[in-house]
Amino acid sequence: MVFNNLSPFLKLRILNHPFPKDTKSLYFTHWNLNDKQELFTLAQDEEVGTNSGWKPHTTIEDSKNAIEKAYLNSYSYALRLKSNNNIVGHISLLPDQYSLLKIGKNEAEIGFWIGKDYWNNGYISEALTSILYYAFKKIHYKKIWGGCLDKNKVSEHLFIKNNFTYLKSIPIELIFKNKIRTEEKIFVLTKSKYDEIYR
Numbered sequence: 112m113v114f115n116n117l118s119p120f121l122k123l124r125i126l127n128h129p130f131p132k133d134t135k136s137l138y139f140t141h142w143n144l145n146d147k148q149e150l151f152t153l154a155q156d157e158e159v160g161t162n163s164g165w166k167p168h169t170t171i172e173d174s175k176n177a178i179e180k181a182y183l184n185s186y187s188y189a190l191r192l193k194s195n196n197n198i199v200g201h202i203s204l205l206p207d208q209y210s211l212l213k214i215g216k217n218e219a220e221i222g223f224w225i226g227k228d229y230w231n232n233g234y235i236s237e238a239l240t241s242i243l244y245y246a247f248k249k250i251h252y253k254k255i256w257g258g259c260l261d262k263n264k265v266s267e268h269l270f271i272k273n274n275f276t277y278l279k280s281i282p283i284e285l286i287f288k289n290k291i292r293t294e295e296k297i298f299v300l301t302k303s304k305y306d307e308i309y310r
């Protein structure tokens with residue numbers, strides 16, 4: 112497991128609790144380079160990449176690079192179907208030093224996507240329930256942040272359904288889309304709110 116300069120506190124918590132709990136349909140694993148073909152199959156899709164904030168993969172080398180640079184760490188997870196072990200998507204909890212949002216210590220940014228063939232099966236809803244429990248009750252983060260493009264109504268719905276609060280919108284440029292200017296909506300869920308709801 113690659114820890115990439117996490118604080119000793121966080122490293123210890125993650126070592127004690129490496130994975131969120133399985134859900135009805137899914138389990139969480141770390142990514143490894145052998146997953147590059149499966150990632151490539153899912154990450155070529157225009158809508159998946161663009162809505163997640165990255166350029167859709169056009170070669171298997173793109174997928175290998177994404178695993179090496181972004182996914183090969185202790186806080187990123189491949190989401191696998193229990194029924195056949197296939198990867199259906201990705202979810203991560205980026206600690207403060209890796210988040211592009213200006214977040215505090217003991218806070219993390221959540222990111223996720225699901226391959227288009229698997230949309231609307233409730234998979235990310237299942238994964239969010241499990242990873243939020245993990246984030247607040249096992250890793251003891253104080254706040255979880257999330258962001259989605261202004262037009263991403265599905266993600267917005269998912270944040271609100273999971274008790275996040277809309278905070279603000281910030282301007283961003285999609286560098287891989289000829290610097291198109293748009294807005295990112297920022298959401299946050301605090302541990303105190305989560306604990307109150309799930310007492």
Ligand SMILES: CC(C)(COP(=O)(O)OP(=O)(O)OC[C@H]1O[C@@H](n2cnc3c(N)ncnc32)[C@H](O)[C@@H]1OP(=O)(O)O)[C@@H](O)C(=O)NCCC(=O)NCCS
Binds near residue numbers: 231259266
């Ligand atoms: C966003 C995404 C991860 C959702 O994954 P999923 O597994 O299909 O999501 P689920 O099936 O768990 O839930 C989808 C929810 O959105 C709702 N929904 C579907 N289409 C919708 C729309 N056009 N507007 C609003 N809500 C919509 C569904 O009804 C469901 O909500 P419900 O459970 O309350 O009925 C997936 O669409 C995706 O990867 N999109 C592209 C990348 C992306 O947007 N990543 C997130 C970046 S923030």
